[in-house]
Amino acid sequence: xANGYALHGFSCMPRHAEMTCLIPAQLHGSTASCEVVxxxxxxxxxxxxxxxxxxxxxxxxxxxxxxxVRLDALGRTFHQ
Numbered sequence: 001x002a003n004g005y006a007l008h009g010f011s012c013m014p015r016h017a018e019m020t021c022l023i024p025a026q027l028h029g030s031t032a033s034c035e036v037v038x039x040x041x042x043x044x045x046x047x048x049x050x051x052x053x054x055x056x057x058x059x060x061x062x063x064x065x066x067x068x069v070r071l072d073a074l075g076r077t078f079h080q
Contacts, residue, residue: 061069 064072
């Protein structure tokens with residue numbers, strides 16, 4: 001899927017600062033499907049938070065000189 005994510009028939013497309021999930025209509029109605037929808041919403045929330053973190057990291061790293069980025073990566077590798 002171009003510019004998006006696919007997970008077992010569920011489409012999640014990034015849209016500006018939020019993600020929109022399209023849940024198949026056959027899942028609406030039963031107790032089990034409500035549980036599935038709840039879990040999908042949790043996964044969507046985690047994915048959105050991760051996308052926000054990646055965006056913040058990318059924007060922050062653009063402001064750093066290349067040597068600072070390399071030194072930070074080297075320090076992280078050393079401390080693992």
